[in-house]
Amino acid sequence: MMRFISSAAFVIFLMTAGCSSNDNIIDPEEPDPVVENPPADDFSGPEYADDYSAISGWDNRTSWNLANVHDPSVVYDGEYYYMYGTDASYGNAHEGHGHFLYRRSKDLIDWEFRGMAMTETPSWVKDTLNSMRVRAGLDIIDSPVYGHWAPVVRKVGNKYRMYYNIVIDNYIESGKANTPANFDGSWTEHAFIGLMESDDLSSNTWVDKGMVVSSVSDRENNWSRSNTSDWNAYFKWNAIDPTFIITPEGNHWLIYGSWHSGIVALQVNPSTGKPDNLSSIEDYGTLIARRQNSELNRWQAQEGPEIIYNEKTGFYYLFLAYDELSVAYNTRVCRSTSITGPYLGIDGTNITEGGECWPMLTHPYKFNNHSGWVGISHCAVFKNKETNEWFYSSQARLPANTNGNAYSNAIMMGNIRKIAWTEDGWPVVMPERYAGVPQPSISESDLTGTWENISMNYEYKVQQKSSQLILSSNMTASGALSGTWSYDQDKKILTIGELHLNLEKAWDWEASPRTTTFTYSGLTAGGRPVWGKKTTK
Template sequence: MKKKLFLILFASIFIAYGCSKDSDTPDDSKKTEEEEKEEEMFPDYVAPTYADDYASIASWDLRARWNLANVHDPSVVYDGKYYYMYGTDASYGNAHDGHGHFLYRKSEDLVNWKFEGMAMSQTPEWVVDTLNDQRSRVGLDPITNPVFGHWAPSVRKVGDKYRMYYSIVVDNYIGNGLPNTAENFDYTWTERAYIGMMESTSLLMNTWEDKGMVVCSVSDRGNDWSRDSRNDWSGYFKFNAIDPSYIVTPEGEHWLIYGSWHSGIAAIQLDAETGLPLNEFDINNESTWGKPLYTRSSGSRWQASEGPEVVYNENTGYYYMFLAYDELSVAYNTRVCRSRNVDGPYYSYDGSDITNGGEIYPIITHPYAFKNHSGWVGISHCGVFQNETTGEWFYSSQGRLPANTGGNAYSNAIMMGQVRKIRWTEDGWPVVMPERYAAAPEKEISEDELLGSWEHITLNYSFQNQQTSVSLNLSSDHKASGALTGTWSFDATKKILTIGSTQLCVERELDWEADPRELTIVYSGISGNGRSLWGKKVN
């Protein structure tokens, strides 16, 4: 089973931070020139004030103050009034334990979120029944009280109802049926995972009707579930039934894309009326398991890729598959590929078909740090969604603080939900903004606002390492120096900054690293070799 089994390893530790003010500290009430200018330009804008490090309010008793605290593997859907965000069972200090499954919250503006509780009160009975029926068929004893993981839901509106596809993992060894611990290891793999589905007509009321199993983990290795050691990662199951992504094509076809690590990602067509497989799913019939879409390394059962999210952009005519790469606590980074067909083939930025193996580019998120902040790691397993009124696209994911941030040994278990705006390049690739969405005013950006100093980050791939910023300067004579060089120009209508031959999508966003937080200008683009270029105006 993949590394997400180690999702929550930390004890419940809550640390509150305080500060003192020396007598010779400057008077904070005096506004800077930049603050006064911003207040003059945007008198009604109020920046969000919630802290990135939420350790001091992480307990269940303080959940009313969470906002975007304790978010992992989010999926976002809109009901006409509220955005709802659903996610994996994960929280700092395991604060959610014993309160149900699949944390969810709602928002009217994508900035201020109210935590609502859990979407599922208890694990559906069909999971244990199905598990033990499958075990009995191969001569194994039943597991009375399995250890479950509840992961990565995908929620979509279909007509006048909503469907949630969810993952439930059984974390017990196949052979002896005991929980997955070093003491219980019996040289067998852990049990299978299941994807189920439930429907609702009211997200506000949180009333769901469970429809049972959609797919489960499947093996092409018969009853040979033996394993050399706990460090043997050549997975027994071919497709790992987790991380569903649900999409309805413009032609009205319904598809489930699922899988992770193991042999990669598969797509299975669904019946539009029931939401269950169009052709009966049979664990003994490989043709019913789904069509392979992607494998990072051909022939490997330890892919280090997961969390597929597939969306269709009618303006480009492409389906886009976003994928999370590497382990989730630090190295997580997001790649994207595209296809003219929902079931592939999908192509990387360089035009290569990645169905049977290959690295995907562009890299659109990666561990990073601007100055004056610890930065973020573990930024991936995204939910991608569109505001149907404005046409704007958004990227949602968790971001983790690096270890030992603020002296907290457990800070890497801080999982802050993040929403970022997506723009699309002229050749039809998505880029994600370097700063989180904060409903910045939509006032037109002038060329004069671009003059001056910037922080620039190139999201080169570096396992478990943050990319840090270097300086860039845009001068009034339209010369760029520093990280990027050449002549620059700005198309205010398209909000495109061009430096040399590099085009960058520009937005007004919040500088979350500033103290106090203030509005600024940011850019995001893609380099010729498929790495994101991020920039933030600093003065």
């Protein structure tokens, strides 16, 4: 388990540098394009800055809104949406104030930062760790180095359950902190998933229920590591990044895992929220996804699972975070009719057996007049049960050196985007962040004009940039996409050539001043996302 690899683990957020806060972040390498935006209407959307470095300190937390969001989990209590996340903030502003940042909102747009959900690390973590070490003939660790990562919160009956993750960042052999100077030829220690319960989220009163599961190895006491470039991990299942689902049949499942050997599904007792038995490695879960076919490969570059069930399609959808988190992070999705798989991609590839997962839903990108975003993954997916709308939430990072700030890649803005569904039952993420823009009837004539199109290829750490697209009144498309185009007004599907694109009215976050526009999102036949937004009348 490597802190510099796992999403929740990459907590190196450096001290703030002098950088002013702008509503729109200008790419210094590209001149501002002259565009004629669609006329403003009566809608007034969010105006808070994407670069929040000027208000990143703890004393400014009441102004954070969606600043300092990492690995979010979102749950609705009937009045508010609550968002919980990993211990991470620009400049480490949260340190010394507890663990698991949380905030709430009534509309998914304006968020009130509420503080921390956990006051201090539960004592069971150290006690359990040292009991394991004593049984292995190792010295106890007096002051473990903790990491608090990636909680997930769900309502279960009349209670709310938070499955949280605590890693121990000490070497197994010596017990010393994980630093290059301390490397002792061993892997780092166990990770633990614990459980807290609350009757009322507004009170922030949680009762800790102890350990649910820990990392587990199939190598007994062979925890040696040849060097820091050896990625053949000691643990088979890595107990981090939990997510949780109750199936239509009423069974409770914890899905977890990261990087090591893949993602597993663990059935838990509905009454306790824990597994009934952990006596053998088989009790720790069933493999449901891996990125490499080889059983010996424990460097999967895959983590942050999120799972939902869509009753309209009859599928479980498993969302996965791919690659390192600071820039390359991208989101994939696969689906199955069974909670334990097999999970298949859009091309029929078996992800449970180690196939590469498509579709890809997010990737580092940029529209004009903005630095763009990178590191967009480890998502929460949730539904507004009143409107039946689905939403995608994750962090997104600014690229390095944005606005001249060498540390801007440590700026993590919470993103909430609507999910649309293709006609064959795959989710797509909309290009612009959710702003509550009213959804009027959209006519064919609204769509003629100039657009920015991003046809996203998978390129490691490379932002996908937009190209100009023109939709002409004679129903031809030219530029980034070509062919004829048509529009189904009832379904709000824009068709360009062979592409079928979900359309909506949205908030143009890159425009200056911000205004409303039209956007689309769809998938190629191979599962690559296509995003677009209109830039002229």
